Amino acid sequence: MTRTRLAAIAAATFAGALLLSACGGSGDSGSGSDSGGSNVVGDITCVDGSIKAAGSSAQANAITQWITDYQITCEGATIDYQPVGSGAGVEQFIAAQTSFAGTDSAMKDEDLVAANERCGGGPAINLPMVGGAIAVAYNVEGVDSLVLNPDTLAGIFTSTITKWNDPAITALNPDATLPDATIAQFHRSDSSGTTDNFTKYLAATAPGVWTFEPGKDWVAPGGQGSKGSDQVMASVDSTPNSIGYVELSYVLYSQVAKAASIDNGGGPVEATSENAANTISGAEVVGEGNNLALKIDYAVSTPGAYPIVLVTYEGVCQTGLAADQNPALVKAFLQYAASDAAQGDLIEAGYVPITGDLLTKVRAAVEAMS
Amino acid sequence: MATTSHEPTTTRADPEGISGAAVRRGDRTFLGLSTGAGLLVLVVMAAIAVFLVWKAIPSIQADSANFFTEGQWLPDSDPPVFGIAVLLFGTLWTSIIALVIAVPIGYGIALFIAFYAQRRLASTLAFIVDLLAAVPSIIFGLWGLYNFMPYVVPFSQWLSEYLGFIPIFANSQELWTKSILMAGLVLAIMILPTVSAISREVFVQVPRMHVEAALALGATRWEMIRMAVFPFSRPGMISAAMLGLGRALGETIAVALILSAAFEINWAITEPGGNSFAANIALKWGEAGEVGRSALIASGLVLFFITLVVNMSARWVIARRKDFSGAN
Numbered sequence: 077m078t079r080t081r082l083a084a085i086a087a088a089t090f091a092g093a094l095l096l097s098a099c100g101g102s103g104d105s106g107s108g109s110d111s112g113g114s115n116v117v118g119d120i121t122c123v124d125g126s127i128k129a130a131g132s133s134a135q136a137n138a139i140t141q142w143i144t145d146y147q148i149t150c151e152g153a154t155i156d157y158q159p160v161g162s163g164a165g166v167e168q169f170i171a172a173q174t175s176f177a178g179t180d181s182a183m184k185d186e187d188l189v190a191a192n193e194r195c196g197g198g199p200a201i202n203l204p205m206v207g208g209a210i211a212v213a214y215n216v217e218g219v220d221s222l223v224l225n226p227d228t229l230a231g232i233f234t235s236t237i238t239k240w241n242d243p244a245i246t247a248l249n250p251d252a253t254l255p256d257a258t259i260a261q262f263h264r265s266d267s268s269g270t271t272d273n274f275t276k277y278l279a280a281t282a283p284g285v286w287t288f289e290p291g292k293d294w295v296a297p298g299g300q301g302s303k304g305s306d307q308v309m310a311s312v313d314s315t316p317n318s319i320g321y322v323e324l325s326y327v328l329y330s331q332v333a334k335a336a337s338i339d340n341g342g343g344p345v346e347a348t349s350e351n352a353a354n355t356i357s358g359a360e361v362v363g364e365g366n367n368l369a370l371k372i373d374y375a376v377s378t379p380g381a382y383p384i385v386l387v388t389y390e391g392v393c394q395t396g397l398a399a400d401q402n403p404a405l406v407k408a409f410l411q412y413a414a415s416d417a418a419q420g421d422l423i424e425a426g427y428v429p430i431t432g433d434l435l436t437k438v439r440a441a442v443e444a445m446s
Numbered sequence: 447m448a449t450t451s452h453e454p455t456t457t458r459a460d461p462e463g464i465s466g467a468a469v470r471r472g473d474r475t476f477l478g479l480s481t482g483a484g485l486l487v488l489v490v491m492a493a494i495a496v497f498l499v500w501k502a503i504p505s506i507q508a509d510s511a512n513f514f515t516e517g518q519w520l521p522d523s524d525p526p527v528f529g530i531a532v533l534l535f536g537t538l539w540t541s542i543i544a545l546v547i548a549v550p551i552g553y554g555i556a557l558f559i560a561f562y563a564q565r566r567l568a569s570t571l572a573f574i575v576d577l578l579a580a581v582p583s584i585i586f587g588l589w590g591l592y593n594f595m596p597y598v599v600p601f602s603q604w605l606s607e608y609l610g611f612i613p614i615f616a617n618s619q620e621l622w623t624k625s626i627l628m629a630g631l632v633l634a635i636m637i638l639p640t641v642s643a644i645s646r647e648v649f650v651q652v653p654r655m656h657v658e659a660a661l662a663l664g665a666t667r668w669e670m671i672r673m674a675v676f677p678f679s680r681p682g683m684i685s686a687a688m689l690g691l692g693r694a695l696g697e698t699i700a701v702a703l704i705l706s707a708a709f710e711i712n713w714a715i716t717e718p719g720g721n722s723f724a725a726n727i728a729l730k731w732g733e734a735g736e737v738g739r740s741a742l743i744a745s746g747l748v749l750f751f752i753t754l755v756v757n758m759s760a761r762w763v764i765a766r767r768k769d770f771s772g773a774n
Contacts, residue, residue: 163735258620265707267733292733293520300624300718301707303729307591314592315623 117149119415123405124152131157131165131178134269134323135206135388138427139178142413145421155409162269169391170194175401176410177391180269182369196396201367202389203438205413207428209324209352210274210384211335213312216240216255222336223248223344226281232259232319233278234285235298240317248339255317262311262320265301267292273386274321280374281340281383309333321384324349325426338384342377349423351382357432359387366394366441368434385428395446407445414439498747505740513744517709519726521741522734528741530723530748535711536626537722537749540701541694543630543715544637549687551634552641557671559642560649572646579639587700590632595704598628602716617716624706626720632700637690644689648682649675681764688760692753698724723749 115122129139136159143155160168162179169177170190177183182202183191191200212229214222224232228244231237237244240254264271275290288295302308302320309326312318312333319336324347327335337344345351355376363369369389376383390410397403412418419429430438506513508526516529555575559568599622606617652675660670676683702725706718727742734742 161733163733260621260623265702265705266729267738269733289523291520291523293730295518295520295709297710298619299706300621301705302624303702303707307703310592311623314596 119417120146120149120412121408122150122153123402123408124150125402125405126154126156127175127402127405127409129155129157129165129174129176129178129390130160130168131391132162132180132269132388133159134162134180134208134386135178135427137425138206138422139413141421141425142409142418145418146409146412153405153409155405166191166391172398172401175397175403175406176393178388179391180272180386180388182363182367182389183391184369188367191391191393195393196398198393198396199365199367200391201365201394201441202363202369202391203410203414203441204356204368204370204387204430204434205390205410205438206388206422207352207356207430208386208388209347209349209382209428210270210277210321210386211324211327211347212319212338212384213309213322213327213330213333214319214336215312215315215333216257216317219249219252219254220334221249222252222334223339224336225339225341226278227285229338230278230282230285232261233263233299233321234288234296235261236285257317260315260318261299262302262308262315262318263294263296263299264304264308265294266303268305269386270305270321270323274384277374277384323426324352324428328426338382340375340377340383342379342381345380345382347382347384349426349428351380352385352428353431354378354381355383355385356387356428356430357434359434361434361437366444368437368441370434392445394441394444403446407442410442410445411439414442495750498743498750501740502744502747503740505737505744508737509741517711519709519730519741521738526737526741530745532709532711532721533723533726533745534748534752536705536720537695537724537752539713539715540626540629540633540705540720540722541691543627544633544694545687545691547631547634548637548641548690552638552686552690553645553683555638555642556646556649557675559646561667561671561675572643575639575642577639578635579643583636583697583700584703586632586636587703590628590700590704594632595623595628598631599623602627606716614713614715616714618714619717621718622716624704624718625716626705626712627715629701629704629720629722630715632704633694633697636697636700637693640693641686641690644686645679645683648679648686651682652678684763685760688756691756695749695753695756696724697722698728701725702728 136157139157143157146155147153157178162181165174165177166179166183166187168174170187172194183200188200192198194200212224216222224245225248228237228248231244238259239256240259241256246254269292271294272290272292275286275288278286279288279290286296294301300311302311305322305326308320309322309330312320313330324335327333327347335347337346339345355372356370358376358378358381359370359372361368362371370387372385372387374383392406392410393403397406414430414435419431419435422429505521505526509528510525511518511527511529513529515531516527517532519528519532520526521528555571559572563571602617602622602625605615609615610617656674656678657670660674665673701722705720705722705725707721707725707729708719709721710719712719723745727746730738731742
């Protein structure tokens, strides 16, 4: 009797679980649709409705901040940005699952061809919106400022320079007391855009020392790998005589480590958002028309231009975004993103703003969207 | 009769009930559920194997290097170059170190709890060891990295200074953090509860008569353990070690945090380096491209087979020993 009941309960529970999991399997797909009227509040033009976007996790914090600001002002708008990674973000944009994509590297050639098709002829364009800087963080007691040039940096990160008092380092830092200690070098053990950009910089500026292909995975010998910028930062903080590369914001909040100045030939430049912004605004536009794909000049030697930078883009349809994916809201949101207020917020968040002529071009490209 | 009776079945003595031939709805339901549960495991295992093979094939075909002997892992480069040599080496090497450390200590804990400790102390200790198994592995990883590592570094330095003539303890880099030894130590702590809990279960099942007979014949406690406990428990002790090994082989996030993830085969356990299948998957999956993901799944397939072989050889050892140990 009791057993029968138990079995019945068990059977019912089992069936219930199956039903539940069956229900949970269906995710909602497709983008929001309802768009309504618009009104202007300060920098923000409010457009009702909802959009989906996905892509780069590097710019996720910036985009999330902008979305929060936008949605607080515009109650009728819902913007959903999923930090799924650049590759997946571009894929979803091309497959017309999202209204725009966030990507660490500008969409090129075959991606653009596919994206143009998705935009009904479009064209699809890249808009640089969020910049970043990579800082070389070091932890050496008693050394408050450190200058490195590309060859020395590449030497340290390829383990050909292994001591802090190596002549190459002391020559650049005549006033510093550098210890006779082994350099504990930390890099990323996971695949990352940070490694990609850092190795691109080394490959462009120190080709004689850095003889490896730049890429998302660390391939140089020696040193120690840590997972994520947070762990690299923590490793540098907790290991005496160490050095590593991280996004600028990490070293700004570190109690122990400091950021090295980089001397590309025009004198040492400190790692700050403002100095990095100078490099980004001086980058050459290699895209056509309103496609603002950039080519960063890593070898820049202008005083006050910090050279180890990266740019993340929004991949959008200049025209031809389907009406049910709410082109008006995309445009209004990007107008806000390119505003002085939104770009100014980037510095505080450890990002690098787009400035100068480049920002003017970005704004013009956003205005041309329809 | 079997369909309408309201009497409890246990009071009846008819052979029909004992043989299990009585078919009531509850029996049938339960038979169905338990058979289903049993089959479900097989179906899940088969589905995993099929999925892994299916997803792994494209990358293995695209690989321009030998999948088994190549040490680099660049599946998304053009052409793709990747192989499991380093991952296989690192996985086995860290797990072996973990086993060498954890198995003797685990047996020791189990013997102490089963034969030496007072009852109250024994149950408290058993509870605490079991609690260790409930700690999430990310906690072990972070704890190992920030709290444990500073204490291991002097130990590593001591090892390389005094035992450096043995190649595996040598350290030419003068760096002691993020080493295979470090990962092995943390893994050892993680598999300790598995090893000690299972061997404890086996030790307490040693027939009381054997134990008392040994003691009555004048054996000391250690002789009793050697003569009465070990022969009886050997299969269980082996399976305890093998289950520990299984956990060590597949451990992911703690190893990913601790190891330096270098793609080179380095026997020196105090130098930074090492890598493992599971850690590599965790580190590379997020940014991997199409071939990259397939390649990671291919490496997962290899780990799947290694774990299968480990478990099967454990079963084989147990089965071979069963006859003359008297267990089960």
